[in-house]
Amino acid sequence: MAAALPIELAEWFAARGWRVRRHQLDMLAAGAAGRHALLVAETGAGKTLAGFLPTLADFTPSVLGGAAPPEGLHTLYVSPLKALAHDVQRNLLAPVAELGLPMRVETRSGDTPSDRKARQRARPPHVLLTTPESLSLLLSYPEARQVFSGLRRVVVDEVHAFAAGKRGDLLSLSLARLQAFAPGLQRVALSATVADPIDYQAWLAPEGDPAAVTLVEGEPGVPPVLEILLPDDARVPWGGHAAAWAVPQLYAAIRAHRTTLVFTNTRFLAEYIFQLLWDVNDDKLPIGIHHGSLSKEARRKVEGAMARGELRALVCTASLDLGVDWGDIDLVVQMGAPKGSSRLLQRIGRANHRLDSPSKALLAPGNRFEFLEATAALEAVAAGQRDGEAFRPGALDVLAQHVMACACAEPFDEASLLAEVRSSTPYRWLDAESWDRVLQFVATGGYALRAYDRFRRIVRDRHGTWRLAHPEQAARHRLNAGIIVDSEMLEVRFRNGRSLGRVEESFGATLAPGDTFRFAGMDLEVEGVRDLELVVRAAKRAGTIPSYMGARLPISTHLAERVRGLLVDRAGWGRFPDDVREWLEMQDWRSRLPGPGELLVESFPHEQRHYSVIYTFEGWNANQSLGMLITRRMADRGLAPLGFVANDYALGVWGLKPIDDPAPLLSPDILTHEFLDWVQDSHLLRRAFREVAVIAGLVERQQPGQRKSGRQVTFSTDLIYDVLRKHEPDHMLIEAAWADARTRLTDVGRLAALLDRAADELVHVRLDRVSPLAVPVLVMIGRESLPNGAADDDLLVEAESLAGQAMRPE
Template identity: 40%
Template sequence: MSRSTPPPVAPLSPEAWFAAQGWAPFPFQREAWAAYQTGARGLIHASTGTGKTYAAYFGPVLEALAEPALRGPAPLRVLWITPLRALSNDTAVALRAPLGPLGLAWDVGVRNGDTGSSERARQRKRLPTVLITTPESLSLLLTQADAPERLSGLRAVVVDEWHELLGTKRGVLTELALARLRGWNAGLRVWGLSATLGNLNHALATLVGVGGTGRMIRGHVPKPVVIDSVIPDRVERFPWAGHLGLSLLPQVVAAIEEGRSALVFTNTRAQTEIWYQAILGTRPDWAGRMALHHGSLDRKVRDWVEDQLRAGTMRCVVCTSSLDLGVDFAPVDRVVQIGSPKGVARLLQRAGRSGHQPGAVSRVTCVPTNVLELVEVAAARVAAAAGAIESRQPVRKAYDLLAQHVVSTAVAGGFTPDALLAEVRTTAAYADLTAAEWAWVLDFVIRGGESLKAYPDYRRVVIDDGRLKVADERIARRHRLAIGTITSDASLEVRFLRGGRLGSVEEAFAARLKPGDRFAFAGRVLEFVRVREMTAWVRKATGSPTTIPRWAGGRMPLSTELSAAVRQQLEVARTGRYESPELAAVRPVLELQARWSRVPAPDELLVERLTTREGHHLFVYPFEGRLVHEGMAALAAYRLSRQRPVSFTLSANDYGFELLSPDPIELTDAGITAVLSPDGLAADVLASINATELAKRQFREIARVSGLVHPGLPRSGRSARQLQASSGLFYDVFREYDLGTLLLDQARAEVLDRQFEQTRLAHALARIAVARVVVVTTDRPTPLAFPLLVQRMRETLSSEKLADRVKRMTLTLERKAGPVPSGESHP
């Protein structure tokens, strides 16, 4: 009996495929498809969860459907660049979904640091039709000598989450890669995807490169966002940072219970570990349906958590920014933000993780860790409604990365200097690169620069018949291992004695552990056993942990936009309007501030004087964010000490800063304006801090990216201390013998930008220069001064002693303040 062959299923049209999903294309998606068909490039800006992925993808898909069908797999046509490896698998699922129903014989592949050796070998033979990769893996691909031929059929590049790359060196790495690809493919169409970004035109210009033109396509899809708060039952009039959060644990659990699946965002990995333990302690029945997710956990653990979220089996995941971007978790219907988000864009991005589909409502509930953060939540809601979204400023002239790119190009078969300079200048990052700067970079990679010319290891590039190449395979191999801009403190793997891997902690944390110490990590209580071969060996433990790992990178200040919105909310309160739930809750705090001192108007600079047994305090409240205030405090102390010798102890938070001196600080209103003048800012800030030490620390990253130092072969065990010592030695040599090296200038500039946000600091000082200075002498710390006092004490007291000290201070101040007046208001 013969078996009949079923008739082939006719491919669906794109419209029919959308309809089969229960969707209809949005106008902005159709606009993007039509623009692609005309050969345009550009930026697609739309809210999270409204269809940006298919807006960019279906342009190449429709183009292929209009062409004769190919026999066999199609060559590489679409390159999809994503900032996070975590997004790759989810993106691959989305890009594969329409191919079979539409009848396209495309394959979709992923290449990043997690890609296995067998898949890499397959891709070495033939690249997939659609390749999803990261900026680092793309740069590595471009070092292959046959890259121009292998990428010759490339039609489109899509840069996902462009707003996350813009303003970072990874964004510059992407710019340089795009410049290479445009040089090989004249008709290449580059499209970026972005949400929650202020300077869209700037982002577009950076994406398409110098001299390029691009289309801006905006997705006007209604996406309601609800921003609300957990309001504490009792508001303390003397708040301090971090004390309130866990006391609101019952309300957080109740918020999670409102939905089927929830994401609880924190601002640091340490907070993630703490809140996971706290929530699980309250709801032990959620064990197995609750997880945590952050960048230091093992990749397999994170993949499992993401898979469970997609499947809808997770009740709650406590996470950091590792789940901020792009991954589509449709079952998530509740988002909780622990602490202030510190930025409008970040809050909207996280809110968009819930209701992650067109038309659905996104909701985020903010949980203050001190009561003043309620003002920030109210401000973020108003700013979001007004479209006051943060901008990302592109990085300019990163000489370390340019040196890396030059060596990468030399590894790939070589280049002629004039041709590569012309190509590099098509990027926004190096558009104004001078001939002298280019000559220095070439000399740096050819001879090692003036001070390293005697050392063969730093002669990485040779001149061969007018072309610059890397002739030494050992140098080429070492360079490929070090490509990228992501540098961090050395980390140790955390493994059970029986071998299971949990993730990684920073070397500095592991160095403080003694055998028998218990710490919380990856949702478990672990006992530290020993360190061997760059691995921290542990066993499961019982009881409470004695410590939580701390990771670098938790310094998250208020953004410029949110700072301005906070000042405006204070003005609303100052005029007696407490209309939002957050301002109504914080009313006793602000009214006491007004009674004992003043709530400053937007055009005022409030300065408070206070004398205690500790000394003479000067509190200044610009409301410009912590990093700016740290720069202001250092600047003011330096300028005051130049007038007469005096020593200061400094403290800063997002609202202001404190100068504490054993001697009286005599300053008139004009004197305060003078010490905060923008004149001579850069020189005075550098002089006011230990600039050499900070620049040397920053130079470690620059030395790593530029190729002066390298981490060695995988598992070679080079410690952060060894790398710091190596880079510090180079820094000292350059300062002593080669002050003309551009890497020193870059280190100083990056210190000013990263440590004190120099550009923002200059704008803040310019605003203060025309503000009305209001000086108030107080008898006791005000509600705004109190957290600055606690911040300073935190540096010298243990957590237990600090809590006891703060409790005594609070009781004394509350007695002075008296009962909370009923309905009290002030003009």
Template identity: 50%
Template sequence: SITLPEGRLPWGGHMGLASMPEVYRRIGEARVTIVFVNTRAQSELCFQALWRLNDDNLPIALHHGSLTIEQRRKVEAAMAAGKLRAVVATASLDLGIDWGAVDQVIQVGAPKGVARLLQRVGRANHRMDEASRAVLVPANRFEVIECTAALEAVRHGDLDGDPPRPGGLDVLAQHVLAMACHAPFHPDDFFAEVTRAAPYAALSRRDFDDVIRFVEDGGYALKVYERFRKLFRDAEGLVHVRDTRVARQLRMNLGTIVETPLIKVRLRGGPVLGEVEEWFVSTLVAGDCFIFAGQTLRFEALDAMSAIVSRGGEGDPRVPAYAGARLPLSTWLAARVREILHDPKKWRLLPEPVRDWLRLQKKQSALPEKDGMLVETFPRGGRWFMVAYCFEGRLAHQTLGMLVTKRMERLGFGPLGYLATDYVLATWSAFEPTDVEQLFEEDILGEELEEWMAESSMLRRTFRNIATIAGLLEKNYPGQEKRPRQMTMNADLIYDVLRKHEPDHVLLRATRQEAAGGLTDVARIGLVLARAKGRIKHMPLDRVSPLAVPALIEEGREWVAGGAEDALLAEAESMVDAVTGGAEAFSGLLAEVTEAVRVRAGVVDKPRHRERRPRNARFIRNAPRSVTRA
């Protein structure tokens, strides 16, 4: 079932904090509940909100991947022993959990995929011949539609999921070295063996030979360095490992999961609470406070290995966010969302506030097309906004936004920035976008994409991971370990050398392949552009449309002059009043905590400037006052 917050349905935000009173009530009515959320930042905020509502002192715990393993094991043991009434968790409890006492699952926020939803629902009543019981708690109006689409898919027995990806060349390089350490091999026999594995069935002989050559001596640009010479060939063409040192280093660095650089969070004079990403700690100054491990902490100092904190703190706490934290909307579920939006007959599945919202959209603009694309343009606040309803997920919209703003710049529209949510792409510019079809032509995946990827630091980060897996970079040495900063500097130096002297190096090809497939979601962008070709419906408007309000509210701080909360709230109230003709008022706090993408056009991977913050303070979140208010 779907549960909505009491009062008015939120126009924006995706944390679901407005529904916490209803979530707390349901926890009290059940024996044991798992409250699933989609991100670690959301788990911290929801836990804080529930704890402030906890007048009955119900035992409620927090569980996510950045807490120490001891804390997580403690929570799991308490849950198994029946000592907890609820636990707020991320995907850390998706798999491998068999607690028969759990009789209710609450999913806060849209599930983003049918298979993911079923996996989480299955944690409830995990016993033979008993149905699982779950409640979906959408955070905003778009998420109501997504939750409805997911429930319809479950009723029809439809599942989604991405097809298996081809095997990576970096993983193959590690396997080549491991096989050579095991025993000498002949490349022809080994190629036949590798291509019998499904992920490498389409592997070309050229790519295979380039991988062998890379492991052998680093390739053309690196072969002069002794450290990269790891294999040699004998007179019969067999490949051997060069010496025992190479085999030792392989054993010490074996693995295909590269962790983001993390810093331990340690209470002064007390235990380690968990880990946050290095970049987040680098944005803190002494006295800053943030929410972590279910409590408010004050940052004091950074020593060689840990961030030293104490409990308490003044001012609005921030919330650590983590790279890759947001779950993407699945392609199949996105199609169902478009189908519901386009067909008024399916609106009977939706609650009345959402039906009224869609009727208002149909009256003032148009409904998104099932197999096309609706694009709206309108002036507001001295800027021209363009909102494209793509429904292909945040990651695809993020990349598409950068490409579209680059083309807008070439066409003289003066783009000022863009935002990406799971449902829409919105840009704001100095001049009115016209002939919008040219902004979404399929050739945008050519020159603009290559130019952006070449400029972006994203490729450098990806190369570091690829080079680590492939064995080019080694983190662990006997008796010592390289710091993340050292790894990054070494990776950047090698990346620059290869780009200059061997741009077709196998690791650069692997980096571009990884970026296109996983980080930029180029395949889904291609689907968007192909679907929109010849079917773009452009609606020039004189004001913001009802469907555009949630995105603009969520990211209002980016374009409202000053950025103060009072100004943002006033702007939100103004938009809601404009689209509803005064029939509905914006209520509640502005969604200050958000993980949508905020980038100024023409600035690639550069953070926004914030007072008292270093320039790398991108994706900083302050907790909403409803969470921090006593």
């Protein structure tokens, strides 16, 4: 499959010294043939340009042939990040300007001024760059059908980043609505890290038919140059996650390169590493910070500085994982473990963003298990193996939000809308009963709540058509719609009103006037709290770094299996640092190593307590859940549990009595007994209910001119939750909350698979003292509630003490 490039575009490529890639021509051909297409190509392969080539071609003089350019919205570009949309706009404007194409390109997100949004509805640009949430809101306006009726193409960038989650559900529903408005619409998706293309072809296709989507594979690029950083004494730390030991070497690398992008896995670590870098920045190099809690102004400022090549380094989180193209970056550093080969590929691809030049990256592991994980990730990248999230049925709370958006735009016939919804792949499962439950929920709030007028949002008229119960419902929906439900947040502002970003209410509640904390790379002193704002001024002394309640990134299943393989590959240990090799050799001699297909449990006494360590390799979230369940079962069996501690690789539990047989503690029925009791008794289900209630529109976060505090939202959702638990336990939102609690909040799917295997794979080893492999998890006891990295220095003393016992040969 190939297509000829319009002469204007061919000359533009030639003027820049670029070769048109085969996959770019294939995408042009798919566009000309009217085919939906999924492009899977390496970072730096010109994916975004490939996605836009058919659009650019449509506006060239040779294609127009003297005719007027197309009117109205021609192409919609959807990205998971606002930063990516703005970056694409900058890069797309270059060929538009240089070729003199009669094309207007604009962005639309939560940061777009309201007057510009109104103008875009009245006079849309030819190309609109947006996010799934902003697209859904745009579809909720009465003008939506007119705005989108002439739409030719939708380009979904970095599709792997959200297709399998709730944002993907929302976007898939929006695509179904767009296809109804513009039946000839072409769907295009782009990604560098798709593990199974067929799943994504099915997600992208109308009616879920993967054969309807052409798969275009990119040309291979130059392999990246990857290196694992080691301490100068080549002794990899026992515990910790921040890799703070690597900061002097990191600073030396920054000095030796033009521009360095430093990735961390959490917002806390971004602030922490940024602070440590400034402590050693004797040369006063321009170093910035970027994460999702910073204000729009702060993020735009640093993004602009990077685009202009004014920064030597930028410390960031996943807020810059995807697609951002800053050509001057010649080094990427990953602080701590990468957690997945696909995520690592995305991040290292930010360096030398060109297919013919190797990306260069350094990985700084925080501890010995993270060293093995980094090694496994490097080998996975070299082997071309990717990991990704599994797809699951579309969520009911998202569907309820979409139904409300449709009603805001225009009255709807339920049979027609059901057919449209079922054309969306995540909702092909939707049966008539579930559909009716969703409609009744949107209409009345459900059986237990229908007596309250405030939950009446849509009504059926005498013709059977559904419409808004009151016009004001549309404004309320648009104020509150969205899929990302933040924790309770406080705005951080100077007295003059300048915003720095947001911190969680739970952190802000610990602060009093005069207290200091570090945020946005600055030391700040609290002046006071007013409404939902934390008023601050510059401080002269360093303070606490805010931590955030966001879920930790778990190690991927694929990467975990590779780590298991490294543990038992004795012939390969010779390439490891001496202390890592000795650690594994001593473990092999003293106990055994948990290879693939084996669930190792070690039990030993320590300081008048009885410990058991279970090597699950299922991620921190799953191990935390398992720890809570096992200690409940231990208590029921009289084993007097005292606590548990978890990391990505293992779970440690301890008590006053030994665990002689761990098999009963790990039987699958723990998920149908202790799990149900634990979830219902804990905050977990209430938190999940709060999120689905907000997404589904039952509880509003904002009212005109006023935003509710997180505590007010929690209070409202807790009251409703108690009513539904008592009077309507099968309510749609209770069901949706259970679905969330089982998956996203606990990784219970991985947990269930582990427990199903346990009976056949369990190996129990009894020891007389702590094992070498147990040290990295046990050193976190008493520190697991601290933000990642905060306890790294304190870990050293205890780690050496435990390691002394574990590594002693006699």
